[in-house]
Amino acid sequence: MERLGTGIGWRPEIAGDVERMPGIDWVEVVAENVCPGHLPESLLRLRERGVTVVPHGVALGLGGAERPDAGRLEALAERATALRSPLVTEHIAFVRAGGPLSVSPRLEAGHLLPVPRTRDALDVLCENVRIAQDALPVPLAVENIAALFSWPGEEMSEGQFLYDLADRTGVRLLVDVANLHTNHVNRGEDPAKALAELPLEAVAYVHVAGGVERDGVWHDSHAHPVPRPVLDILTDLASRVSPPGVLLERDENFPGPGELEREVAAVREAVEQAVTARSGNARAKSSGSGSDAGSVRGAGSGEPARQRVALAQAAVLSSLVAGTPVPEGFDRVRMAVQARALAAKRADVVAKVAPELPVMLGGRYRAAFLAHARKRPMTGGYRQDALDFVEQLLLTSGQRERKHEQLPLRELREWWLERSGPRPRSRRPAVRLARATRRALLRR
Numbered sequence: 480m481e482r483l484g485t486g487i488g489w490r491p492e493i494a495g496d497v498e499r500m501p502g503i504d505w506v507e508v509v510a511e512n513v514c515p516g517h518l519p520e521s522l523l524r525l526r527e528r529g530v531t532v533v534p535h536g537v538a539l540g541l542g543g544a545e546r547p548d549a550g551r552l553e554a555l556a557e558r559a560t561a562l563r564s565p566l567v568t569e570h571i572a573f574v575r576a577g578g579p580l581s582v583s584p585r586l587e588a589g590h591l592l593p594v595p596r597t598r599d600a601l602d603v604l605c606e607n608v609r610i611a612q613d614a615l616p617v618p619l620a621v622e623n624i625a626a627l628f629s630w631p632g633e634e635m636s637e638g639q640f641l642y643d644l645a646d647r648t649g650v651r652l653l654v655d656v657a658n659l660h661t662n663h664v665n666r667g668e669d670p671a672k673a674l675a676e677l678p679l680e681a682v683a684y685v686h687v688a689g690g691v692e693r694d695g696v697w698h699d700s701h702a703h704p705v706p707r708p709v710l711d712i713l714t715d716l717a718s719r720v721s722p723p724g725v726l727l728e729r730d731e732n733f734p735g736p737g738e739l740e741r742e743v744a745a746v747r748e749a750v751e752q753a754v755t756a757r758s759g760n761a762r763a764k765s766s767g768s769g770s771d772a773g774s775v776r777g778a779g780s781g782e783p784a785r786q787r788v789a790l791a792q793a794a795v796l797s798s799l800v801a802g803t804p805v806p807e808g809f810d811r812v813r814m815a816v817q818a819r820a821l822a823a824k825r826a827d828v829v830a831k832v833a834p835e836l837p838v839m840l841g842g843r844y845r846a847a848f849l850a851h852a853r854k855r856p857m858t859g860g861y862r863q864d865a866l867d868f869v870e871q872l873l874l875t876s877g878q879r880e881r882k883h884e885q886l887p888l889r890e891l892r893e894w895w896l897e898r899s900g901p902r903p904r905s906r907r908p909a910v911r912l913a914r915a916t917r918r919a920l921l922r923r
Contacts (some may be wrong), residue, residue, distance in 0.1 A: 496739060507568075655686035
């Protein structure tokens, strides 16, 4: 595996800081946020300087019951080629559910949700990973995710699940030590045990990020400084194997360049602390991980496994975003926390995708959107979610009688009409006059 070195997640908000930051060997970019034909100038400059750029996908849903979408795979491949990347990465998660396999409405989570660590889910995931590997021009690495809830009846630990996945497919692993810490706080899982069970020779690189604890639940926010327990897990990993690359993630609430540089330095120091320990204490891979992982190997159980996974995931996602009953065996309190987190993320992302809406609605935006989220699950992407939100506001506007509840209907209607058609509405004066005349005639 290519040595990447020390890196940082590239985001438009800190592009200039990243370019000027000393000691950055590589960067990672969210694949869905860049267009191959119109790469940001900052990324092009970094690449020309010899800085490696790796696309990191968030929407493929390799852990979902359906086979990976060919269009999404093609888009990921195009970004790898355009960026001249040595590999691409994605997540071990499902992001949508429903459809023909479960005979239920198709729903989108807008977030990475955990797959059950069962034989069925592993069979489905292995086949999906192989499909993705065949479609991509470079090697694939997959990331362990953070989770707020656990599936009942799981048959493997996280380390065993990842060991068998890598063993059966040859896929590389992107180990997120912040997510190991999250699962330690939220699900009581021992990070050291997970590391002991991992096939460390399959590690492609490592993610490090910050989070915050609220009401006993750790949220992997990527918006806070990296805490000491996460750095300690990184040191533990680096004492077992020399990671080809380590990368700091920060997605919002960006600090100044000085603080970012200090965080990168802390990450580098945590790895360096492990050098002595690794050279003096060579550790053998846990004997239990090989035997346990081998016990769940198989050629896959085909469509019946996919259907069972589809039914389970559809029931879980429907309870989180559509208000249906929580399936038996799940922690209802944790599921409620996850449901609120999904609705809050929808509100935050729609505000970024359609920044005009918080401007038009002012302080009413968040409450109005959360009310929308409770009634209408997301069935498409965030741009469609923004359109659905405004459409709902327009349809229910007649029910708003009190003056302080009145909305800027004209502006909202213009915004919706501008974006809901197959192509942008013409701004030519003659066309605008025709539209105005047609509206006047319809009001008569």
